[in-house]
Structures are given as C-alpha cells and as structure tokens.
Amino acid sequence: MHRLAKNKWLLARRGTQLGILALFMLGPWFGLWLVKGNLSFSLTADTLPLTDPYVLLQSMVAGHWPETIAISGALIVGIAYLLLGRVYCSWVCPLNMLTDFASWLRNRLGVKAGSYVSRDMRYWLLLATLVLPVISGVMVWELVNPVSLLHRGLLFGISAGWLIIAMVFVVDLLVSRRAWCGHICPMGAFYSLLGKWALVRVSAKRREACNDCMDCFAVCPEPQVIKPALKGAKNGLGPLIMDADCTNCARCLDVCSKDVFEFSTRFNNTADSA
Amino acid sequence: MLTAAKSLGSVAAISMGLGLYARQSSALPAYAIRPPGALNEQDFLSACIRCGMCVRDCPFDTLQLARFADHVVTGTPYFIARQIACEMCDDIPCVKACPSGALDHQLSDINEARMGLAVVIDQENCIAFHGLRCEICYNVCPLREEAITLELQHNPRTAKHAMFIPRVHSDACTGCGKCEQACILQQAAIKVLPIKLAKADAGGHYRMGWEEKKKSGKSLVTPDATHQFNLPQGVEYDYQSGKIQNEEGAGTEVKP
Numbered sequence: 001m002h003r004l005a006k007n008k009w010l011l012a013r014r015g016t017q018l019g020i021l022a023l024f025m026l027g028p029w030f031g032l033w034l035v036k037g038n039l040s041f042s043l044t045a046d047t048l049p050l051t052d053p054y055v056l057l058q059s060m061v062a063g064h065w066p067e068t069i070a071i072s073g074a075l076i077v078g079i080a081y082l083l084l085g086r087v088y089c090s091w092v093c094p095l096n097m098l099t100d101f102a103s104w105l106r107n108r109l110g111v112k113a114g115s116y117v118s119r120d121m122r123y124w125l126l127l128a129t130l131v132l133p134v135i136s137g138v139m140v141w142e143l144v145n146p147v148s149l150l151h152r153g154l155l156f157g158i159s160a161g162w163l164i165i166a167m168v169f170v171v172d173l174l175v176s177r178r179a180w181c182g183h184i185c186p187m188g189a190f191y192s193l194l195g196k197w198a199l200v201r202v203s204a205k206r207r208e209a210c211n212d213c214m215d216c217f218a219v220c221p222e223p224q225v226i227k228p229a230l231k232g233a234k235n236g237l238g239p240l241i242m243d244a245d246c247t248n249c250a251r252c253l254d255v256c257s258k259d260v261f262e263f264s265t266r267f268n269n270t271a272d273s274a
Numbered sequence: 275m276l277t278a279a280k281s282l283g284s285v286a287a288i289s290m291g292l293g294l295y296a297r298q299s300s301a302l303p304a305y306a307i308r309p310p311g312a313l314n315e316q317d318f319l320s321a322c323i324r325c326g327m328c329v330r331d332c333p334f335d336t337l338q339l340a341r342f343a344d345h346v347v348t349g350t351p352y353f354i355a356r357q358i359a360c361e362m363c364d365d366i367p368c369v370k371a372c373p374s375g376a377l378d379h380q381l382s383d384i385n386e387a388r389m390g391l392a393v394v395i396d397q398e399n400c401i402a403f404h405g406l407r408c409e410i411c412y413n414v415c416p417l418r419e420e421a422i423t424l425e426l427q428h429n430p431r432t433a434k435h436a437m438f439i440p441r442v443h444s445d446a447c448t449g450c451g452k453c454e455q456a457c458i459l460q461q462a463a464i465k466v467l468p469i470k471l472a473k474a475d476a477g478g479h480y481r482m483g484w485e486e487k488k489k490s491g492k493s494l495v496t497p498d499a500t501h502q503f504n505l506p507q508g509v510e511y512d513y514q515s516g517k518i519q520n521e522e523g524a525g526t527e528v529k530p
Contacts (some may be wrong), residue, residue: 027330040349041325041373049373055323059374062320070323070373117284118277124285132289138296138319143348148324152339152349156326161342 009250016091021154028155039092039151041073049073053081054190055148058141062133078194085198086191089181090221090249094151095168099181102172103221114176117183119224119245126186126193146180147187178221182245196244202252203264204229204239210260216252226252230260238269303345304467306352307451309337310360310387311369311377321376324349328368328377334361337368355451355466360389362416362450385417390449390466391473392422392442400463405429405437411453411464412440420446422453440464444473 004011024042026032036043040055051073056066081088089096129141142148146164153161168180181188204210207230216230217223225243232238253261302308302315309328312318328351329337336358340346351368353360362384369377381387392411394400401408415422422440429435440453442464451466487493505511 033330036330036371037325037327040323041327043327043373051323051373056374059321059323064317064321064374064376066321066323067373067375067379070375073373118281120278121281121284124281125288128285128289128292132293132296133320136293136296137316138300140292140296142324143292143296143299149342149348152324152326153341156329156339157341159341159343161348164342 007254009254013091013249014097017094017097020092021094021151024151024155038148038155039094040148041070048076050077052148053078053194054187055139055142057190058129058133058139061130062137062139081191081194082197083199084248085195085200086188086244086247087195087200088191089185089188090247093147093187094154095147095165096181098150098165098169099172099178100221102169103178106173106177109173111174113174117176117179119183119222121183122186122189125184126189129186141186145187147185182221188247192244197266198248199265200248201264201266201269202229202241202246202248202250202261203268204241204260205262205264206258206260207231207233207239209258211258213257215255215257216261219251219255221249221251222246240264240266240269242266242269299345299347302347302352302468304471305354305356306340306346307355307360307389307449307466309351309353309368309377310362310366310384310389310448311372311379311381312389313376313378318376319347319350321374322350323374323376325373326351327371327373331367331371333363333367334358336360353451355390355454356462357455359451359455360448361452362387362448385446385448387448387450388469390451391444391469392447392449392451392453392464392466393472394440394442394464395467396461396463399459399461400440401459402437402439405431405435407438408458409438409440410456410458412438414452414456416450416452417446417448421448444469 023035023044024038026034027036034045039052041049041051043049049069049072051070053074056070056074059066132138132140144164146168149158149161150165152158153165158165171179176183204226210230216226220226222243222245225241225246228237228243229239229241248263250261250263253263300315300319308315308318309332313321324339326339326349329339336353337351338353340348340350340352342348346352364384366381366384366387369379369381372379394411397403409424412418412422412424420443422442425439425441427437427439429437449466449469453464454462454466457464483493483495503511511517
C-alpha cells in the first residue's frame with residue numbers, strides 16, 4: 001500500500017493513458033462506439049470532436065483547408081493544452097508507456113553507452129515537418145510518425161508498423177537515453193511550444209527542504225527543466241518549473257522524499273513564494 | 275554552435291529521406307480504390323488526417339486503413355474491389371463522417387461518385403467473348419443499363435447465336451467495383467482502374483466529322499466531287515481545284 005501511495009502520480013498517469021486507450025478500444029473490441037476514430041481525430045458520443053492540432057496543422061500547410069468540425073476539434077484540444085501544458089506526452093500518448101519502459105529497463109540493465117543527440121533536434125525536426133509539406137504537398141511526417149502510427153495501429157491493425165515502434169524502443173534502450181520523447185519527437189516539440197505559457201506548472205515549493213539526493217533528476221524525462229526551479233533561489237528565480245519541455249508528468253512529486261514538489265499555477269512564481 | 279550544426283545536419287538528412295519516401299509512396303497502386311468523393315490523389319494526401327472515421331462508418335466493412343509498408347500511404351482509407359466492393363449507400367456515410375474534407379462533402383448523390391472506371395480488361399478470357407452467357411457483371415451493376423450495357427454481336431463460331439458483350443459507359447460508371455467482385459473467373463476479366471489509367475484522351479484537335487456536321491448543319495470540309503471519269507494511268511483528278519492533271523501538273527478544267 002505504501003508503495004502504491006508513493007507512486008500515486010505514476011499510477012494516475014498510467015490509468016489515464018490506459019483509460020483513454022480503453023475508451024477507444026471499446027468500439028473495435030466490444031462494439032461500444034462511445035469514441036470513434038483515433039488520436040488524430042475522434043468523435044465522442046457522436047458530439048464531441050477532438051482533433052490533433054499538430055496533424056491538422058501539417059494538413060493545412062500542405063495546402064488543404066479542413067471542414068469546420070476538424071477545426072473545432074483542434075481548437076478544443078489546443079485550448080486544453082494551452083492551459084495544461086505538455087501533458088499530451090505524459091498523460092495521453094500511447095508511445096510514452098513504451099519509452100518509459102525502455103528508460104526503466106535501461107537503468108535496470110545499467111546501459112551506460114549513449115550517443116549524444118541535442119535536445120533542440122526536435123525543434124528543428126518540427127520545423128522540417130511543417131516546411132516539407134509546403135514544398136511537396138504531402139504530410140511527410142504522418143508517413144512515419146510513430147505516435148499516430150501506434151495508436152492507429154492498435155485500433156485499425158498495425159502489421160509492419162511494429163518495426164517503427166520497435167525501432168523507437170531499441171534506440172531509447174541502447175542508443176541514447178530518452179532519445180525519442182526528449183530529443184527527436186517533433187510532436188512533443190509542438191506540444192512544448194503550445195504549452196509554453198500553460199497555467200498548470202510543477203512547483204518546487206519547499207525547495208529549502210531539498211537534500212540533494214538527485215532522485216528527481218534521475219527519474220525526470222527532461223531533467224534540465226528542474227534545476228532553475230529547484231536551485232534558482234540564490235539567483236532570485238521562482239520555484240516554478242517554467243521550461244516548456246516539462247511534461248507535467250509529476251514523477252518528481254512521487255520520488256521526492258522531502259515532498260519538495262507540488263502542482264501549482266504559473267501565477268505563484270515569485271522567489272519568496274517558495 | 276557545433277551542436278546546432280549537428281542537429282541541423284541530422285534533420286536535413288532525415289528530411290531528405292522523408293522527401294524521397296514521400297515521393298515514392300504517394301503513387302497509389304491501381305488495385306487500391308479510394309472511397310467515394312475522394313479528392314484527386316495529390317490533394318487527398320494533403321487533406322486526409324488518417325483518423326479512420328470513414329472506415330468506422332462504412333456499414334459493409336469495405337474500407338480499410340492502409341498499414342505501414344502497404345503500398346498505399348500509411349493510415350489512408352482504400353478498398354480492394356475484388357475483396358469487398360463499395361455498396362454505394364444512398365446516404366454516403368463515409369463522406370459524412372470525414373472531418374477533413376478529404377472526402378468531398380459536395381458529393382450528395384452517390385451515382386455522381388467517380389472512384390474509378392470498370393474496364394472489361396481481358397477480352398480473351400471473358401467468357402462472353404466466347405459466346406457463353408454470363409452477364410454477371412451486367413446484372414450486379416447498381417446502374418445496370420447505364421453503366422454497363424450488353425451489346426449483341428454475331429457469333430462466328432456457331433454462326434447462328436449471338437454474343438452478349440458487356441460494355442462499360444464512363445459517363446455512368448462510379449467505379450464501385452461490384453462487377454469486379456462478382457466476375458466468375460478466377461481472375462476478374464472486368465476490373466476497376468483509376469480513371470486516369472483507364473481512359474484515353476483523343477486530344478482537343480480530334481473531331482468526329484459526322485458530329486461536327488450535325489452541329490454546324492453542313493459539312494466542314496469540301497464535299498467530294500461526284501465521280502465522273504475513269505482516268506488513264508498517270509493522270510489524276512484533283513479534288514480541290516476540280517481539274518484533271520497529268521504528272522507534270524498541267525491542268526485542264528473539267529466541266530461537270
């Protein structure tokens with residue numbers, strides 16, 4: 001019980017990821033069509049449209065103006081992530097469970113080797129995936145995008161698509177730590193930018209209690225985001241994690257033995273609010 | 275600076291790979307038919323967001339989403355007529371379900387759909403051409419007598435029977451594929467092909483004389499002069515000038 005309580009945010013997150021997947025699976029598995037479609041576009045209870053704004057944006061830069069329902073769906077999703085931050089990656093994306101597993105296994109097996117990939121790479125790739133459709137008229141990233149491919153594949157059949165998913169897993173496990181979600185995925189980069197000014201933020205509110213155990217840095221998929229908040233007191237920085245790369249996954253809340261972290265809003269970021 | 279260059283280099287390399295892959299994969303194989311109302315392939319690929327709503331709302335499980343490494347662009351909908359043809363629903367649920375407009379919402383009458391064009395592609399093996407009665411394609415056609423008609427031809431083998439030859443009319447055929455699915459041969463003799471592949475284009479300069487004549491009320495070329503003479507060798511009758519001329523070209527006026 002104690003162990004479960006210590007991982008309550010992780011459990012909540014897995015529950016959400018699997019819950020969303022289960023809602024989609026009700027249709028193909030049990031014939032209950034509460035949610036139709038996939039993460040690119042879905043219709044819930046025949047009324048609520050939800051569109052992936054990144055996929056829709058690719059289509060629009062390729063030169064197509066979509067129907068109103070797709071645009072409304074993208075606005076709903078867009079506004080949600082505008083407020084909640086980059087939670088798509090940690091609370092929704094089905095690939096995240098696999099990359100988290102790769103990262104866990106990597107630690108377990110003690111894989112140290114790693115190629116260096118810049119964390120900015122994803123932003124360049126994001127740019128490329130939005131420029132190439134302008135030139136070619138084809139949504140090139142959607143030809144290979146493992147995120148939409150995995151979710152669509154689980155619902156509609158994946159066949160050789162497993163190869164791409166396996167590739168992401170192998171790269172994360174053996175080539176570079178958190179390579180996909182933290183360095184390469186342009187979808188994550190898109191949601192970072194979208195959630196840059198998000199309302200909901202993790203705060204290192206009780207940072208004076210930090211005993212430098214480094215647990216949060218070890219577990220965080222984007223450890224570079226923690227330092228300014230946790231160690232910024234002497235530079236007059238507030239306790240909020242303001243970096244757009246933070247996925248609000250709340251693993252730091254779970255692992256910190258001193259309960260330094262909590263969820264807060266971006267308005268509580270004065271240096272003395274800690 | 276160096277890291278930026280490295281990232282940029284990797285991204286450039288990936289982009290080039292993707293670009294090549296995009297070019298290669300955007301050619302739709304002839305057996306894959308897009309749902310009714312699909313925009314032309316180039317526009318379709320920029321419009322379709324691969325959500326599968328059309329697949330879900332297809333009551334006959336005709337449509338499927340292409341999987342990775344299929345020859346159709348990943349995640350886009352298509353059907354194979356020989357497996358399950360389009361049943362041409364009156365309310366066109368697949369088009370209604372499409373949130374992107376990759377399936378054109380302007381399409382309100384399914385008979386106006388142009389998914390492809392049926393072609394009696396193997397006239398050597400189609401049994402109608404052997405004088406056997408089959409007519410399955412004709413009978414299953416949702417637009418029988420408009421999209422497929424039967425033409426009666428003389429059967430030279432028996433010399434006393436008729437051959438019932440199926441003929442497809444492109445002004446009515448929607449490309450639903452019912453005929454291809456129903457063809458009794460091991461390999462269908464009638465197949466739905468992309469319209470671009472199936473149709474010839476004579477070119478704008480090519481006119482049918484008899485049709486032009488009907489349109490303008492008179493012949494557009496100088497009418498043939500009535501035949502008058504059996505000319506000796508080496509002497510020709512010039513239809514333009516109405517003169518008889520020998521090989522040197524010296525002409526003699528002919529009074530009709």
